[in-house]
Amino acid sequence: MTxxxxxxxPLPLLGRGKVRDVYAIGSxxxxxxTTDRISAFDVVMNETIPMKGAVLTQISAWWFNQLGGVVPxxxxxxxxDAIIKEVPELAGHRASLKGRAMLCKRxxxxxxxxxxxxxxxxxxxxxxxxxxTLAGEKxxxxxxxxxxxxxxxxxxxTKAPTGHDENITIARMREILxxxxxxxxxxxxxxxxxxxxxxAREQGIIIADTKFEFGREADGRIILIDEVMTPDSxxxxxxxxxxxxxxxxxxxxxxxxxxxxxERRAGRWNGEAPPPPLPAExxxxxxxxxxxxxxxxxxxxxxxx
Numbered sequence: 525m526t527x528x529x530x531x532x533x534p535l536p537l538l539g540r541g542k543v544r545d546v547y548a549i550g551s552x553x554x555x556x557x558t559t560d561r562i563s564a565f566d567v568v569m570n571e572t573i574p575m576k577g578a579v580l581t582q583i584s585a586w587w588f589n590q591l592g593g594v595v596p597x598x599x600x601x602x603x604x605d606a607i608i609k610e611v612p613e614l615a616g617h618r619a620s621l622k623g624r625a626m627l628c629k630r631x632x633x634x635x636x637x638x639x640x641x642x643x644x645x646x647x648x649x650x651x652x653x654x655x656x657t658l659a660g661e662k663x664x665x666x667x668x669x670x671x672x673x674x675x676x677x678x679x680x681x682t683k684a685p686t687g688h689d690e691n692i693t694i695a696r697m698r699e700i701l702x703x704x705x706x707x708x709x710x711x712x713x714x715x716x717x718x719x720x721x722x723x724a725r726e727q728g729i730i731i732a733d734t735k736f737e738f739g740r741e742a743d744g745r746i747i748l749i750d751e752v753m754t755p756d757s758x759x760x761x762x763x764x765x766x767x768x769x770x771x772x773x774x775x776x777x778x779x780x781x782x783x784x785x786x787e788r789r790a791g792r793w794n795g796e797a798p799p800p801p802l803p804a805e806x807x808x809x810x811x812x813x814x815x816x817x818x819x820x821x822x823x824x825x826x827x828x829x
Contacts, residue, residue, distance in 0.1 A: 525828050527560040527572040531620055534613055542568050543580070543756065549611055549627070552742070553600065556581075556626045556750075562810070564780050565795060571802045573777075578623035578828050579814040580754045585626065586822050587720065587752040594719050595712050597748040598628040598739065623828035631739025631749055634705070636697060637681040637689055638713040642721060643732040644671050645759060645772070647691075648679070659691035668769045670732070670761075676717060678710050681735070708746055709738055720753050727821050729775070730766055734758035755817045762820075775817035779809035 530540070535547035535555060542563040547555040558581045560572035585602035601607050604621040608614050614621060641648050641658070648658050649669045656662060659679055667673075680697045681689040698706045713736050724731045735757050737750040751757050755776040766772060783806045787793040793800045818826045 525575070525578065525623060526619075527574050528577060528620070528624070529559060529561055529572050531557045531559060533557070533617055533620065535611075543577070548630075552630050554628050554630045555607070555611070555614075556628055557621070558624045558626075558751075562777060562780065564777055564784055564799075567795075567797050567799050569780070569799050569802055571807055573807060573814065574811045575826065576811065576814050579818045579826060580751055580756055581624050581626055582826060583754045583818055583821060584751045588748075590723060591716060591719060591748070591752070594715050595748050596745065597752075598631060598750075600627040600629065602626045623826075628749065629741060629747065631741055631747060633737060633739045633749065634701065634709065634746075635683050636701065636709065637683050637735045638709050638738065639679045639681055639691075639733065639735040640676050640713050640717040641679055641733040642673055642676040642717065643730070643759075643761075644669060644673055645732050648677075648733070659693055661693060670766070670770060670772050671768045676714070678713060680709075705746070712736075712738065712746065712748065716748060716752070724753070724760075724821060725763060727823060728763045729817075729820055730761040730763050730772075732759040732761055732772070732774075755814055760817055760821075775813055775820065777810055777813070779806055779813060 531545045533547055535549060538546040538548050543558055543561050545557045545559060549555055558577035560574065560576045562569050562573045562576060581602060585599060588597045588599040601610060604618050604625065607621055607625055607627045608618060610627055644652060644667055651658055652663055652667060658677060679691060680694065681691050683689060716736060717734060721731050731753060734753050736748060738746055739749045740746050760775040761772040787800045788795055815826060
């Protein structure tokens with residue numbers, strides 16, 4: 525399939541994120557179309573990553589099918605023909621839809637990223653190493669980098685349209701959402717992560733941390749939305765080489781991050797837009813990493829018809 529940097533469908537466009545284009549279908553449904561755009565350090569690259577959009581959409585669809593008995597979710601269909609059957613005006617746009625589009629229920633989205641950390645890594649490790657805390661809350665002494673956290677830590681964050689999301693305390697989340705919704709979102713987050721982490725581990729993947737989004741339907745029901753446990757929203761590690769006390773190789777855009785780090789240290793990039801051009805080998809390595817994540821997680825090659 526050809527790569528896509530932006531979509532153009534005959535539907536009202538609600539917005540373009542760093543990766544997804546969101547379209548309205550009436551008042552109660554949306555179409556999420558995942559492009560092959562890629563961002564790192566909050567900067568969107570000029571180049572696209574082949575198959576990335578399809579990997580993210582199809583991993584999310586796979587998870588929604590696995591998790592239907594755990595929490596309610598927003599997915600209606602992630603197959604192009606099924607989507608066209610539901611939305612006939614898209615009949616001439618199958619090539620744009622295949623593999624990368626998901627028809628979903630429309631909700632009022634909570635303004636909180638529900639992050640759960642099963643292992644101490646990334647920004648959480650940096651904060652802990654500096655101050656012994658996570659989002660300002662004290663953790664046990666003597667923890668190692670990449671160490672498993674028992675129990676996993678719920679670490680909400682505010683959603684930032686631009687720039688970095690900000691970690692907040694659960695107390696602050698209660699101030700924003702109220703006691704009942706905070707309890708519900710944390711409970712749903714833990715339920716999904718517990719089930720997902722167990723399923724992934726059976727496939728040889730550790731989900732070290734991940735973030736979820738939730739929305740409220742018109743009838744008041746809270747459901748899981750957006751993407752679920754993908755390489756963009758999660759930290760995937762290979763279980764067979766996991767070794768606490770150090771950073772772990774991950775199935776995500778690490779080849780891209782490594783290249784950008786080199787450019788930044790060499791003084792060729794200041795960390796802001798515009799980004800430096802990406803060499804072909806970096807694009808290829810990043811695409812391969814995403815496809816490998818899909819294959820390892822689902823046990824099958826990604827085939828888009």
